[in-house]
Amino acid sequence: xxxxxxxxxxxxxxxxxxxxxxxxxxxxxxxxxxxxxxxxxxxxxxxxxxxxxxxxxxxxxxxxxxxxxxxxxxxxxxxxxxxxxxxxxxxxxxxxxxxxxxxxxxxxxxxxxxxxxxxxxxxxxxxxxxxxxxxxxxxxxxxxxxxxxxxxxxxxxxxxxxxxxxxxxxxxxxxxxxxxxxxxxxxxxxxxxxxxxxxxxxxxxxxxxxxxxxxxxxxxxxxxxxxxxxxxxxxxxxxxxxxxxxxxxxxxxxxxxxxxxxxxxxxxxxxxxxxxxxxxxxxxxxxxxxxxxxxxxxxxxxxxxxxxxxxxxxxxxxxxxxxxxxxxxxxxxxxxxxxxxxxxxxxxxxxxxxxxxxxxxxxxxxxxxxxxxxxxxxxxxxxxxxxxxxxxxxxxxxx
Numbered sequence: 074x075x076x077x078x079x080x081x082x083x084x085x086x087x088x089x090x091x092x093x094x095x096x097x098x099x100x101x102x103x104x105x106x107x108x109x110x111x112x113x114x115x116x117x118x119x120x121x122x123x124x125x126x127x128x129x130x131x132x133x134x135x136x137x138x139x140x141x142x143x144x145x146x147x148x149x150x151x152x153x154x155x156x157x158x159x160x161x162x163x164x165x166x167x168x169x170x171x172x173x174x175x176x177x178x179x180x181x182x183x184x185x186x187x188x189x190x191x192x193x194x195x196x197x198x199x200x201x202x203x204x205x206x207x208x209x210x211x212x213x214x215x216x217x218x219x220x221x222x223x224x225x226x227x228x229x230x231x232x233x234x235x236x237x238x239x240x241x242x243x244x245x246x247x248x249x250x251x252x253x254x255x256x257x258x259x260x261x262x263x264x265x266x267x268x269x270x271x272x273x274x275x276x277x278x279x280x281x282x283x284x285x286x287x288x289x290x291x292x293x294x295x296x297x298x299x300x301x302x303x304x305x306x307x308x309x310x311x312x313x314x315x316x317x318x319x320x321x322x323x324x325x326x327x328x329x330x331x332x333x334x335x336x337x338x339x340x341x342x343x344x345x346x347x348x349x350x351x352x353x354x355x356x357x358x359x360x361x362x363x364x365x366x367x368x369x370x371x372x373x374x375x376x377x378x379x380x381x382x383x384x385x386x387x388x389x390x391x392x393x394x395x396x397x398x399x400x401x402x403x404x405x406x407x408x409x410x411x412x413x414x415x416x417x418x419x420x421x422x423x424x425x426x427x428x429x430x431x432x433x434x435x436x437x438x439x440x441x442x443x444x445x446x447x448x449x450x451x452x453x454x455x456x457x458x459x460x461x462x463x464x465x466x467x468x469x470x471x472x
């Protein structure tokens with residue numbers, strides 16, 4: 074008859090418990106657990122957090138950490154019975170850690186394996202004199218490596234372009250495992266390589282520097298008023314950012330004037346765009362509007378027309394005290410902004426009075442507003458002029 078001794082049963086039970094509970098050992102029914110974060114292979118230079126946990130949650134206990142059989146660090150458990158330390162591998166390989174605590178006769182163990190990270194660097198084209206953003210992404214087994222300090226940022230041919238870290242994290246990877254590089258083109262050529270290193274790995278992308286393509290908008294502006302035009306600068310289909318442009322220049326300066334407009338003035342914004350304010354002087358055209366930058370040049374057309382002025386028609390109640398009318402100035406279907414208007418003129422001044430509301434200059438919607446006060450019942454007109462154009466609306470006055 075087979076006899077199963079009690080110590081055999083106990084040993085088997087202990088092995089089963091260890092199998093299911095992982096890096097946890099027991100002393101008198103109370104265990105010491107040890108975990109690592111991130112819980113995967115890590116990159117060389119990546120920070121690993123080791124956390125020892127006492128099952129009884131005891132606070133103020135001193136936990137000893139050993140690495141490969143040698144003392145490594147000690148830490149005191151907090152109110153949750155946890156004590157932590159960190160490890161940054163300097164080379165590829167596996168380090169075995171053991172956590173032990175006085176009064177707990179057994180210990181827990183985990184292994185940390187460090188490998189060379191995968192570094193992926195984007196490629197692209199940047200314009201001469203301008204800039205664009207490139208990225209480097211650091212991963213291990215497809216997972217992003219966060220908080221890793223990268224190095225080795227280099228352009229193989231520094232005569233073509235320069236590179237520097239960009240953004241608040243600088244050369245340290247963000248939560249997506251990414252670093253950002255600002256590349257500025259110096260002269261046309263390439264491709265040349267952009268190299269980023271980190272986590273024991275290295276990656277390269279290609280940088281091509283090209284003369285920017287400049288696309289300038291065309292449109293119509295009213296005599297005496299203005300409107301915005303834009304120029305888009307691209308290289309390889311991507312926007313050229315931070316490029317100081319030349320111009321703007323009009324082919325016939327007698328027809329209109331042009332100046333940079335907006336907060337970026339003559340420097341391209343993050344969309345690779347600059348803005349130009351064109352003011353019409355005399356009807357005519359089209360004439361050219363030229364913008365240059367980075368060795369490239371682009372032209373749009375500007376036509377100057379006498380504004381069309383559309384005045385609203387309304388009924389004015391004498392008892393109500395008056396009504397507001399609007400007039401809008403357009404040229405080629407676009408609003409004429411900043412136009413100083415003439416009037417307002419009531420056809421029969423015995424019937425009504427008119428006055429500007431908010432001034433006689435067209436606003437950003439190309440409107441002016443007129444307040445009409447009725448005096449006698451009847452019908453008359455309201456006339457507004459500007460830039461050589463004129464418009465009328467009907468005014469019907471009732472008691």
